[in-house]
Amino acid sequence: MGNSALIVIDMINAYDHPDADLLIPSVRTALPRVTGLIDRARSEDVPVIYANDNFGEWRSHHGEIIERTLAGERAELVKPVLPDDRSLFVAKARHSIFYETPLSYLLSQLGAEHVVLCGQVTEQCVLYSALDAHIRHLRVTVPRDAVAHIHSDLADAALRMMERNMGARITTSESVAF
Template sequence: MTKSALVVIDMINTYDHDDAELLLPSAAEAVPVIARLLKRARAAVEDVPVIYVNDNFGEWRSHHGEILQTALTGPHAGLVEPLLPDDDSLFVVKARHSIFYETPLSYLLTQLDVDRVVLCGQVTEQCVLYSALDAHIRHLRVAVPEDAVAHIHADLAAAALRMMERNMGAEIAPADVLEF
């Protein structure tokens, strides 16, 4: 039996970084779709863990509260507010592109008996792609709702989605079609 987790990548964000201006329009389109995914996961009859995996922005803190507060006080708080973690959400801090690199995520997924990850967030052609590959090599099934990921470069994002589907066997589909 398959057990899925919804993984929200890097959406608790200040957008104060290189390429942010290129990312913002795509992020604004993805946020309402991710919000719907969060609502569906939280309402699911079967337990669907919601796991936020987020950059630490160079701030090594043991609690996600400061990362969240910084994003909520920034100029793009409107992109963060619809995606806030609830009391049941899990939060993993990462330092590099992949959600697995030097994080406890593999162990956490094993403890939750998860064998399929639904990856949403940003950036499609970077963190989402590298995370999908790392999930694949860990023998996890991967699904990516193509309308719930944000990109910097549309052409690279399209290529990344094709690579995930073709090379990793990822399920690529609109968010409303994907099942948990």
């Protein structure tokens, strides 16, 4: 597809929120596919951008966010997806990766016209981010096996909405074309 970017949504996570127990099993299932996408993107020189909640810590930078999650009880879910020295990082405060972040500008500087969204949560942040990408005339791909959910029925509905209403390509991680 060319001019792509992989966006890893909210995978740097301490899993200390109320829905964590419902989310963690889905994260464990999606994690190998997310790491596979990250590895493929890196090997193909596709920009890897982490768009991650700042957990309300307005003075923190990505290093502090990573340190906090690695010090938590679920570090084994974070270690496999850690950013490398080439990764880009955008801190976000709300559901969409675009809301009040510099992501649109960053994507334009990279010349990216296509985004591959992976991470969590399918029925929340991934859905709203796909909508905002669509509004910005970006092509969107969401690999269904590389996104984690809290509620499977809502995740299925969200994936259908992304495909039907936003023209997103819903596929598997193995079928992603950067």
